[in-house]
Amino acid sequence: MKADVLLGLQWGDEGKGKVVDVLTTSYDVIARFQGGPNAGHSLEFNNIKHVLHTIPSGVFHKDKINIIGNGVVIDPIIFASEIEALTKMGVSLEATLKISKKAHLILPSHRELDAASEASKGKAKIGSTLKGIGPTYMDKTGRNGLRIGDIIRVDFYERYNSLKNKHKDILKQYNYNSNIEQHEEAWFKGIEVIKRFELIDSEVEINQLLNKGKRFLAEGAQGSLLDIDFGSYPYVTSSNTVCAGACTGLGIAPSRIGEVLGIFKAYCTRVGSGPFPTEQENATGEEMRKIGVEFGATTGRPRRCGWLDLVALKYAIMLNGVTALIMTKADVLDSFDSIMIATAYKVNGKITNTMPFEIDVPIEPIYKEFKGWKSDITNLKNESELPILLLEYIKFIESETGVPITIVSVGPSRDATIIRK
Ligand code: GDP
Ligand code: IMO
Ligand code: MG
Secondary structure (H helix, E strand, C coil): CCCEEEEECCCCCCCCHHHHHHHHCCCCCEEEEEEECCCCCEEEEEEEEEEECCCCCCCCCCCCEEEEEEEEEECHHHHHHHHHHHHHHHCCCCEEEEECCCCCCCCHHHHHHHHHHHHHHHCCCCCCCCCCHHHHHHHHHHHCCCEEEHHHCCHHHHHHHHHHHHHHHHHHCCCCCHHHHHHHHHHHHHHHHHHCCEEEEEHHHHHHHHCCCCEEEEEEEEHHHHHCCCCCCCCCCCCCCCHHHHHHHHCHHHHHEEEEEEEEEECCECCCCCCCCCCCHHHHHHHHHCCCCCCCCCCCEECCCCCCCCCHHHHHHHCCCCEEEEEHHHHHCCCCCCCEEEEEEEECCCCEECCCCCCCEEEEEEEEECCCCCCCCCCCCHHHHHCCCCCHHHHHHHHHHHHCCCECCCCCCCCEEEEEE
16 A cells, blocks of 8 residues: 655645545544644534644544654644643544654753744744744754653653753853743653653554555645745755655655645745745735634744745645645635736746745746636535636646646535545
8 A cells, every 4th residue: 555645735734634634534544744843733623623733633533543753843742732632622542643763852942942043043033933843853963862762761861951951052152041941840741641652663563554555644744835955945844844754754665655635725825934926915915814814823923825826836746746636725715806826937037937046036926817706615515516717716727737636625624625526
């Protein structure tokens, strides 16, 4: 069996949590492969809204295996609070959630380093979620990190202190007013919560599950335009969010990747700093934010909003080898008279349809205008009910990208989902 991958094609928050929850019925195993509590994946069913940060979005379905892969970074405090919230909802995961021994730990001092680094950058700050993601991946690649498998070692506490003290020295150079000890009690309690779960050699178990024919879905976090290599560097996250990240973040060979499901919003959003060529810093953007409730699921920050960007979308499709597209939040555009799609950029007077290396030059999008469908699509259940003007919008994207849009999401809840043939 091959592993399917679902990942975001924009700057995150495309609706991955909702769609993974919908698709989980067709899979046996759901696994996260990168990122950490910078992610906020929202799910909605039976009028319950829930946001997951570290835990895969398959957890609301009984008898599914959920795996946190080696490529993920885990903050025990946030993990424990997620488990507590799920337990209160009657979801018990001790038997079904497994954690890779090779996943790295976010220490309280990593969070302080994130904050200190951002403060030192002033106006050039990344707009990090301040969850300690960058510093934790830096320690991973710098070969200093602490991993989940280390928590059962007898010298874990010494290892923890040694890394914390290294961080304290760096924090002094930043003149950062450190308060690490305040969070340590909760952090070590979180470590005890993690110990209640099965800690596994995930790469081995995952390949065994695939050998046994289990249907496997890898759930991406963030989006392709936040990828450490291919995003708008340095305004990116610190992991490979593209499909290749599923191979390194789970220990799956590239030849074992099956379908690549690329998810995008019918428009675009971005939280944090960095280029956003189709951004609408005007009444149009405000309208998108208001109707789409575009506020961060992790930080609550207002999301920047703008039109769909085909240059960026095609780039993301190329990087990931997307085999099927999923479009979310078309319903947010229900009341718009006209809707734009950027089909090319004008950079330094030249028209281009590839992503420029330089991100500090002005990029002028070239738009194609579409007439709005001006009807409420939130209660539609079948493709045949979709307004013709929305179908035109969909068909244009399909013909430009060469990839079929197989799912159209028309609302936040599980049942607001149209599967196309
Ligand atoms: P993720 O990080 O990709 O999982 O996305 P988020 O959960 O951060 O943000 C997506 C937001 O849009 C959430 O509030 C979802 O409940 C909501 N959402 C998902 N799909 C749809 C949709 O088709 N229409 C509308 N209106 N909201 C949606
Ligand atoms: P999900 O999985 C949207 C953004 C931050 C910031 C940059 C770096 O919910 O789609 P980091 O904390 O990773 O160092 O922040 O990346 N960012 C996200 N934006 N959705 C996310 O996750 C994000 N995770 C990080 O806003 O610009
Ligand atoms: Mg999100």
